[in-house]
Amino acid sequence: MASGATLAYSIQALAPFWGGLTCDAVKGTTCRAYERERAKPRTITTVSKNGKETTREVSAGPPTVRRELGVLQAALNYAHAEGLLIHPIKVTLPKSGEVRDRWLTRDEVAQLLRHAEPHIRRFIILAIYTGRRAATILDLIWTRVDLDANLIRFRADGQAETNKRRGRVRIPRQLKAHLRRWSATPGTHVVMYRGETVASVRKGVARAAERAGIEGVNRHVLKHTAITWGVKDGMELEDAAEYFDTSEEIIRKHYWHHSPHHQERAVKIIERR
Known part of the structure; x- marks a missing residue:
């Protein structure tokens, strides 16, 4: 949304x-x-x-x-x-074009974290470990983080799912350590700035990237990085789609070429000749 x-x-x-x-x-x-x-x-x-x-x-x-x-x-x-229009009306959109294949290396993420403000650092860590969109992360409140059950519920109870999927995710041990430390800080939301909720991290991420000397970084690249890392590290198509709450079609179209499993079966069949 x-x-x-x-x-x-x-x-x-x-x-x-x-x-x-x-x-x-x-x-x-x-x-x-x-x-x-x-x-x-x-x-x-x-x-x-x-x-x-x-x-x-x-x-x-x-x-x-x-x-x-x-x-x-x-x-x-x-x-x-709502019945205000009798017939649906279709808007003609420009072609979407190719998605940029920009993702960050682990060294780049380390540099980005080193130069980020504390609340931006929290956002980056959450984005890298969960692959969720900026608005989804900024909306996350502590009552939807269950450290005992190792679960984050990004969608509130009763909230309808949209095409900008949110879902839930199990907490990796590395992220859990951060969350335990952050939970000691007072506040309703996981990412806050001086006791206030954060509406946007666009400028904060851009400033961190500029200080770190890294080009082509924005909040969307962090989601792209999370999924790319997961696929590169060997996640199967179904696992990646479920964990990152993204359709298999999107994973296959934009990320699967990074996978060690990409065209694996095809190559094995060819090598039998």
Whole structure:
């Protein structure tokens, strides 16, 4: 599920183009026109804490437009489910493109942890050992961490599952040692900053990566790293899908080429010749 900040940003981007249109205008040609409109460079000005203004040109690429149009699709789906629309409306999304095969080595993760703030360090450790998304980790409260049963329940009781899967995971002994130590700190959530919940770790992870001198790091790369390590270390397809709460199709498509079992049976058959 997208964070509140991401939803707000997407709605802000959608409104100027779609705000004056009706639902019957949602079709392939209009969606492609929106993509072209968002691709146009625009100038934005930001003001730092010391009052310094910075001006830069930005444009939205296909991944950003996909995310924004996905929010539009979700709104239309909700309207149809509530009976506000008689027929479902399909939003045409840009092609997703290839997923970047960027994952961190163990040395890079060690460097990242060394240069991270304490709450970011907690987030990184949880991400590496569980392979969960940033929002899922930041929502984790202590009452869903059972150190006696060695179990973390990322989804609250009664919470419906979404396509951004959460599920539950058994706690590896290395993570358990961290959790025991962290549990002595007062607070409702596992990851907190100065007694407050954390809404986003995007900037914190970026700052740690910059200080460590590591390029291509964001909060999503940590999930990618966790699954890649698991597969490289010999997890079977079914085990990886269950532990990381990710479909076998995704594991096979994006991670399985890292596995020592990749094409193993095929090679054995060929070698019999």
